[in-house]
Amino acid sequence: MKVGFAVQTNEGMQSMVYDHFGSAPAFIIVDTEGEDVLTVNNSDLNHVHGACNPIMALDGKNVDAMVVGGIGAGALVKLNAAGIKVFGAVAPTVKENLALLTEGGLQELSVDNSCRAHQGECGH
16 A cells, blocks of 8 residues: 655655645655655645645655645545545654554544634644
């Protein structure tokens, strides 16, 4: 399985998960089978707010799941439409969240618990 993580800077598996998908400077993609780690710069970083193109952001790289600190409903819907499940990070690093994901310890996000118009507990 290939899992993507929105991150501030590339520090490999010790990278800190960024608080919002669309404005993340980069993504770490981990292949859980081969344990390969790939870094992708956000190719859609300068999008108009609310108009994130998540597939462009990932530079066309395929992932099965994304782990994020926060994500807008529009980007979440687009990722889900592409068959990508999105999970909310609960630990600070890629490594810790990957372990939690494989143990079933991360909640899958839906439109109801995504960041919508920067309301609620969204910290970005």
